[in-house]
Amino acid sequence: MPLGTLDRTPPPFFKQGPSALSKLMVCSALALFLMVADARFRITQPLRAAVATVLYPVQWVAMRPVFAARIASDYFEALSSAQAREQEARKRLAEQSLRAVQTQQLALENQQLRKLLGLRERITTPSQAAEVLYEAADPYTRKVIIDKGLTSGVVAGSPVIDESGVLGQVTRVDPLVSEVTLVTDRDQAIPVLNTRTGSRGVAYGDPHEGGLELRYMAANADVQAGDLLTTSGVDAVYPAGIPIAKVVKVEKRPDSAFAHIVCRPEGAVDSARHVMVVKPISSQLPPRPAAPEDATAAARKEKGLRK
Template sequence: MALESLDRSPPPFFRVGFAPLTKLFFFSALSVLLMFGDKQLQFTKPIRAGLSTLIMPVQWLVLQPGQVASSVGDYFQNLDQAQKDLQALQLKQLQQSARAQQVEQLLIENQNLRQLLDLKNTVATPSQVAEILFDVPDPYNQRIVIDKGQTKEVVLGSPVIDAGGVIGQVTRVYPLTAEVTLLTDRDQSIPVMNSRTGARNISSGNIMSGTPLIELKFVPASADVKEGDLLTTSGIDGVYPAGLQVARISHIERRVDISFARIHATPLAELKGRHVLVLQPTGIQAASKGKAP
């Protein structure tokens, strides 16, 4: 084959059209013309509206992950804030509840102190107000500890009462505190008198039944005793002033085969407040009067 017959034109891939500079000027002018035409004639507005409508689902799908993440973040943030607010409200409620309980306790103590002051004015025996510190942790003994002792001239045998009646008797004295044995203690006895009949007896504590009571011992089965009778201090022991309320008869057992009746009484002392009244034993008062010139 002769060389002259060969096609020496470049293949289509390597063919060179317009010069690059020419293309640049052409497309630049076309762009300016289109922008000017769109500015004046608004002929691309329907196209843009159609394209915007077509790509709206795509935009919505693209935005959903971000919105979901933002919603989840807002949810946990609001949840954390709600938990903090709930904890703050619960703490505030507890504080207000504690304050309300303290106010109620103060009102009860105030009422108890007023009753003790009224009782102190009616009782001729020298007395002083004391505060109950705690109960002695002994299941077999009924005792409390008060905040008055030897420094406040509290002596052994001092009667202790509240607005309801006799609580017990001071059995141990320390410099700053004293121990009071309650009437319901099994080792505590007190002479009492039936205010209806005038009969005198000795009462002892009785906690064997589980309920703190006092019991009248060696009372004849035929004795005139009724449920509801009021027992007061007889004043013959030189310790308790006469006429202090002690208890009220609650249960009587009479049996034909036993000479004595079993009589139980419920103490009238309330022991609801924190304050009690400590009296001076009547024997000390009599001795001090006997020494007076």
């Protein structure tokens, strides 16, 4: 091929256009112009609106997982917060219920103590307050333990009463505590006086029949339901006039000479908390006078000493 026929123009790869600096300046000027024009005349607003309209469905679909995750997170946070508030509310309700019960119990104890103080003022016999600690473990007896013993001056046989009536009698005394046998115990007996008729009798403990049974009363005795039985004071133990029980049922049996009389104790034998321990009446009685023979022997002995 002849040399004159060769194309001596450089290939497109090596063609030299505008320089990079020129392109940068042109693009910068165009960008600046577009920014100023958009800021002043908003010439690109229709284009933006069109692009936003076209891209909105894509944007909506792309944001659904984000919204779902946000809703789920808000739901679980709200559920956890609601459960925490519920637990706190239940706790506060339980505390308020406990305080209400304690307040009610304290009010009841205060009322009982006031009645005991009033009863103590009416009784001239020396007495002291005590608190019931617990019931005896024997299921076949009706006994309670109080927090006063020998160190507090309690003696065996001391009557125990509450604001409503007689509860029982101290049957065993330890240094710090004492055992009280309630009037409803089957081995307990107490002389009583019918305040309506003035007749005397003896009430025995009978837990199966309601508390007490007035035994050995004649079938024709004047005893009616509702009669109040009080201490008679003839046993030298209980002060006279303290309520013991009320008659609730009188049965006259044709096959027996005695009536079956059931009584309900006036004292709170099943729920007493604060009680009063009274000195037995026998501790306040004057000493029994000496027999005539003893007096004569004492006179002779004194006369012999003088000689």
